[in-house]
Amino acid sequence: MSFIGPNWQSMKLLGSKVQSRITMIDAGIPVCPGMKGGSKDFDEFEKVALEIGLPVLVKASDGGGGKGMRIVWKLEELKPAVEAAMRESISAFGSDVIFLEKYIQSPRHIEFQIACDKYGNAIHLNERECSIQRRHQKIIEETPSAIMTPELRQKMGEIAVRVAKAANYDNIGTVEFLLDKDLNFYFLEVNARIQVEHPVTELTTGIDLVKMQVKIANGEKLQYSQSDIRQMGHALECRIYAEDPENNFFPSPGLINFFQEPKGIGIRYDNGVKQGYEVPIHYDPILAKLITYGANREESRIRMINALKENVILGAKTSTAFMIEVLKHPEYIKGNINTNFLQDYSINAKPSEPILDAALAIAGLKPELPKQRELANNNSSLQSNPWLEIGKWELY
Amino acid sequence: MDIKYQNQNYNINSKIEDGTLISTINGKNLNYKIEQINENSYYVWIDGKKNVAYVTNDKKSVFVWIDGVSFKFDYLDKEHLNDLENTNLNRQEVVAPMPGSVVKILVELGQQVQENQPLIIIEAMKMETTLYSQIAGKIKEINCKEKEQVDSDKVLIIIEKDI
Numbered sequence: 001m002s003f004i005g006p007n008w009q010s011m012k013l014l015g016s017k018v019q020s021r022i023t024m025i026d027a028g029i030p031v032c033p034g035m036k037g038g039s040k041d042f043d044e045f046e047k048v049a050l051e052i053g054l055p056v057l058v059k060a061s062d063g064g065g066g067k068g069m070r071i072v073w074k075l076e077e078l079k080p081a082v083e084a085a086m087r088e089s090i091s092a093f094g095s096d097v098i099f100l101e102k103y104i105q106s107p108r109h110i111e112f113q114i115a116c117d118k119y120g121n122a123i124h125l126n127e128r129e130c131s132i133q134r135r136h137q138k139i140i141e142e143t144p145s146a147i148m149t150p151e152l153r154q155k156m157g158e159i160a161v162r163v164a165k166a167a168n169y170d171n172i173g174t175v176e177f178l179l180d181k182d183l184n185f186y187f188l189e190v191n192a193r194i195q196v197e198h199p200v201t202e203l204t205t206g207i208d209l210v211k212m213q214v215k216i217a218n219g220e221k222l223q224y225s226q227s228d229i230r231q232m233g234h235a236l237e238c239r240i241y242a243e244d245p246e247n248n249f250f251p252s253p254g255l256i257n258f259f260q261e262p263k264g265i266g267i268r269y270d271n272g273v274k275q276g277y278e279v280p281i282h283y284d285p286i287l288a289k290l291i292t293y294g295a296n297r298e299e300s301r302i303r304m305i306n307a308l309k310e311n312v313i314l315g316a317k318t319s320t321a322f323m324i325e326v327l328k329h330p331e332y333i334k335g336n337i338n339t340n341f342l343q344d345y346s347i348n349a350k351p352s353e354p355i356l357d358a359a360l361a362i363a364g365l366k367p368e369l370p371k372q373r374e375l376a377n378n379n380s381s382l383q384s385n386p387w388l389e390i391g392k393w394e395l396y
Numbered sequence: 397m398d399i400k401y402q403n404q405n406y407n408i409n410s411k412i413e414d415g416t417l418i419s420t421i422n423g424k425n426l427n428y429k430i431e432q433i434n435e436n437s438y439y440v441w442i443d444g445k446k447n448v449a450y451v452t453n454d455k456k457s458v459f460v461w462i463d464g465v466s467f468k469f470d471y472l473d474k475e476h477l478n479d480l481e482n483t484n485l486n487r488q489e490v491v492a493p494m495p496g497s498v499v500k501i502l503v504e505l506g507q508q509v510q511e512n513q514p515l516i517i518i519e520a521m522k523m524e525t526t527l528y529s530q531i532a533g534k535i536k537e538i539n540c541k542e543k544e545q546v547d548s549d550k551v552l553i554i555i556e557k558d559i
Binding site: 354364367 | 397399401402406408409410411412417419421424426428436438440442443447449450451452453454455458459460461462463464465466467468469471473493494495496497520525
């Protein structure tokens with residue numbers, strides 16, 4: 001029985017950020033300037049900070065989840081920041097080993113899809129930009145990236161393939177980079193799996209990535225060489241989350257009593273819910289992925305706004321209106337985005353007064369149900385069971 | 397009918413006559429050209445623009461969708477309205493904002509707390525929320541335990557001001 005995914009040694013290596021960083025530094029891959037390992041020596045910290053230049057990020061070597069991290073803007077803040085990070089790190093991880101990295105301001109998150117077979121062949125399938133994020137969670141992804149040029153794509157793509165080879169990777173995965181304002185890029189980490197946003201790559205390359213995963217696991221050679229990979233049009237993905245934009249985007253569970261799927265040319269909807277479905281509290285609040293495709297970025301952007309408006313979901317709140325505001329923002333249209341976009345522009349999805357008034361007026365047409373009666377089709381909520389709904393199977 | 401939205405109460409009276417939605421909201425009169433499509437949707441003209449509005453309801457709330465914006469309005473019955481009018485500033489009922497599970501209770505029965513003190517951590521859909529006290533007082537009741545699953549609006553903790 002074969003596992004459909006990378007070999008375990010590669011997965012183990014790439015699962016540790018520190019280990020990955022050391023491997024890539026040794027392989028000559030550009031990483032965020034900074035210390036290779038941890039330290040407790042204040043003089044060394046000051047020396048490194050001056051070498052790499054402020055601002056710097058103080059990080060806990062054994063850390064995660066943002067704990068033990070501090071941004072330092074001025075040299076006099078360095079010692080207190082290191083001391084605080086050490087205390088937090090001891091308390092949370094039992095270790096006081098700290099290291100410094102250059103703090104990249106307002107970076108763009110650019111990742112490359114890679115595919116490697118078990119015979120040493122490796123290619124990339126172009127980039128995805130995932131800069132629109134909230135609380136480090138991706139919300140909107142697209143390909144091609146508005147900032148990308150053919151030269152930069154070739155440079156970064158080659159590095160992505162080298163990363164895969166340095167980690168002895170096989171099957172498909174994603175190499176993540178941060179791109180700064182001067183178009184310098186730095187290796188961040190590898191996601192050793194297929195990702196939520198993979199459809200945008202499928203639509204612009206014409207390649208079925210899931211099928212490719214199975215074929216590679218089955219021992220087949222990669223059927224494409226790098227020059228076979230095309231890039232056509234533009235694709236955009238919005239993640240539909242059950243969250244309440246008016247309550248700090250907290251998860252909004254509930255029973256979906258009305259659901260309409262968006263349809264039409266250039267629309268792909270990867271859906272997990274239907275009418276009558278009870279959004280459970282046990283998992284991540286993603287309901288569906290809405291992907292649009294167009295000849296260019298403008299076309300897929302307009303298609304997405306229309307599709308979002310048609311994707312009516314009632315019973316659980318969604319942040320659809322918020323995503324529409326992002327897509328309509330002048331800076332988004334120009335392609336000037338980075339991971340601080342949502343904070344920088346305080347996108348406001350508060351409903352306008354005319355819309356609120358109309359909504360209240362319409363609501364007035366549905367008075368409270370008498371206590372005894374239950375809604376006709378609402379006696380039992382449906383749980384989605386993918387095993388009962390599996391579609392086509394293919395034989396190899 | 398009365399509903400609550402974003403901590404405000406609205407009294408709404410709506411009816412459709414001759415293709416017009418006539419509505420009074422907290423005393424304000426509004427008219428819209430309207431055409432019903434089916435049980436849950438209408439064409440409605442807002443500032444001259446034609447929109448499709450979707451509306452559903454369940455026992456607790458009305459849900460409306462217009463132009464990509466989704467609303468949840470909670471029904472208020474007369475008794476509840478009176479409660480809100482007589483808000484007791486000497487007592488706070490800390491309720492679960494969403495269905496989830498209790499991660500940690502940060503206070504004890506009988507403990508004195510200040511305003512804005514963290515009381516309890518709830519977890520739902522991989523997100524943690526901390527609930528805070530709005531008044532200073534003593535923890536009078538704790539109606540839940542750690543690891544328990546709670547429903548939305550369940551009263552978890554009651555604080556009473558010492559008089």
